[in-house]
Amino acid sequence: MDPPTGLSILIVGAGIAGLAAATALRQQGHQVEVFERSRLAEEVGAAIHLTPNANGALKRIGVDTRKYGAVKTEKYREYDINGRANHSMDVAEISQKWQHEWLLIHRAHLHDALKDKAIGAGKGKPAVLHTSCKIAEVDVHNASITLEDGKSFHGDLVLGADGVHAFTRRYVADESVKPFSSGSNAFRFLIPRQVVLDDPEVADLVEVDGTCQTWRHFDKRIVVYPCVNNTMLNLVCIHPDNLTSVGINQGWDQGVSKETLKETFKEFDPRALRILDKADPESIRIFPLLDMENLPEWTNDRLALVGDAAHPFLPYRASGGAMAIEDGLCLSILLPGDIKKDDVPARLKLYEEARQERVFNILQYTRDSATRPVGAEESARVFAYIFDHDEWDYSTEFLRRHLRAQNPQLYYRQPTVFGPMPGPRQDFRGRDRVAASVKSTFRTASIQFKTSRTYLKNLLPNTSYSFPGSGSVAHATLSQTTLDGMDWLAGGGYNHLGLYIHGVQHKGAGGQITEGLYLPVLFEDLTDAIISGREELGFPKVYSDIDIDNRRDSYAVTAGWRGAVWGRMSLTGLKEGQTSGSPQPSKMFVHRYMPSVGMEHRGTPEAEYPVVIDFAEESKTVPTKITRVLTAEKATFEIDGLDWKRLPTLHHIISRLAEVPVYEVLEGKVVEGEGVANVSSARRLHL
Incomplete structure (x- = not known):
């Protein structure tokens, strides 16, 4: 059980x-x-309004009061003491603006x-x-x-x-x-509607189903409206409490004479009094209208x-x-x-x-x-x-x-009106995702190569970033990763492809130096990952189709946009073995840039600052386990800048990447493993 x-x-x-x-x-x-x-x-008690909010x-x-005799309000009329119309409202017409009916x-x-x-x-x-x-x-x-x-x-x-x-x-x-007296008492009683309909002097007042009406005069009013499938009329007659005697603590069921009712409202419209006169004397009750301090x-x-x-x-x-x-x-x-x-x-x-x-x-x-x-x-x-x-x-x-x-640390991304956004770093309940990433898998194909330091300087955001020491040669890596078993994607995955520049340092305003990889651009084939990485972390992510052809001894990557192929990677002669490349850097930079809204603010960012990712911190929460390493006998890549017609949103990026010279390929490899960090160590680097 x-x-x-x-x-x-x-x-x-x-x-x-x-x-x-x-x-x-x-x-x-x-x-x-x-x-x-x-x-x-x-x-x-007698009858009650069920206004649209209550209904x-x-x-x-699951309460349907129409099955219990509730009446739809159709019209409202208000008269003065002499019976002259002050106000009339077609409730049936204006009720179109409400989702629910106004019932009695x-x-x-x-x-x-x-x-x-x-x-x-x-x-x-x-x-x-x-x-x-x-x-x-x-x-x-x-x-x-x-x-x-x-x-x-x-x-x-x-x-x-x-x-x-x-x-x-x-x-x-x-x-x-x-509770205390508000200064008013009220008579209440029911009369059959047919009794009024049978009287030609007042029949027109109640001939339309669902009609509410009120006669008002300063501190007195008579209210009449139908209930019980339009067969009964509910009457409430409000008046100053000094005109009648009523026990304040005795509730709704205190009797009162018909003569007292008629005397209290004797100056009112004769037609209203004619309706009052149809009350059964035994049915008339009186109660105090009570108020209380909030x-x-x-x-x-x-x-x-x-x-x-x-x-x-x-x-x-x-x-x-x-x-x-x-x-x-x-x-x-x-x-x-x-x-x-x-x-x-x-x-x-x-x-x-x-x-x-x-x-x-x-x-x-x-x-x-x-x-x-x-x-x-x-x-x-x-x-x-x-x-x-x-x-x-x-x-x-x-x-x-x-x-x-x-939880003030929830991640919000557009559209914020729907609440915090689930993603790699928090689940749909706002809880941090950490342990769930341990069983996620990755497969990374990378080609490390020598290139022009002078050219790569042009891909650094500003003069705070630089290459230490002297020389005209730098190292970079073109790396493609396939992720799978991702908890935040309900076990699914996606691909990304990026250029990583080695040996970059950032110098803060106070002279502090931070060294690591620098990532100028990261292509991904899943918009959810792009939005999350751009908005939460400041990653320079853009969309691209990324297709993989993974064979026993070869690995090929094709990157494109809507059928226009702009890049290819090829690793052939793959064999089990150890890598010979340089040690993994401990940190990585990205440069966050958020443009201002409004044409008059073009060129002025809302926010711009460096972000650093600490790989050692990442491994503390999600340790990485490498299960297989394959080295390539031959590794090549080519990038075609195409033109604006073929790449209308990417040409400015791809054309620059196509210009990156390759002096020498140092290593090509495919690494497989478990444990995918969620980049929660990303921090704004203080200038």
């Missing part, structure tokens, strides 16, 4: 926040238990949809729902909860999703931090608050439920199934960091809407900020950037 994976997560509260988190987290492979105070774990978040976890759903039906997804069959182990469970204590350090009946449950983290009057909040904030912290060690427990919302921007759903989705991204238990407290703080700016901004938008008129332009900006967000994508990128920040 495979060992269990994932965390053990205890969620206090089975409302929208708790069940959304439970669903998202079980799908990540965690074992989730939910503890609900009520007996049936049923969501109370999109639900779809990410009964809260109980949303709760059913989330509960079915949390505890039903599907991805991950179903969450376990405990009902009639009143929490008596939370141990934030050991992630355990104790019920009033004395039972204890232990996990790896606890989520406080127990609503606006959360018990769990006391473990994160001072107990003096409590909590600077939502977490404490292994406890995190979600939804109203962390940030209760006023109902002006349709975002209370949406933010609760986004909280759960964010947590599921930041807590993947393979997360280590020791990382939980840090990831919960990361959740707090990821969510607070957005939540606090929207909280302020709701408060502004409650206290002052909001113009059309400002309202459009607010809607865009709320609706255009995708929490899945946002949290995924937030986690990526966090993980990258843990």
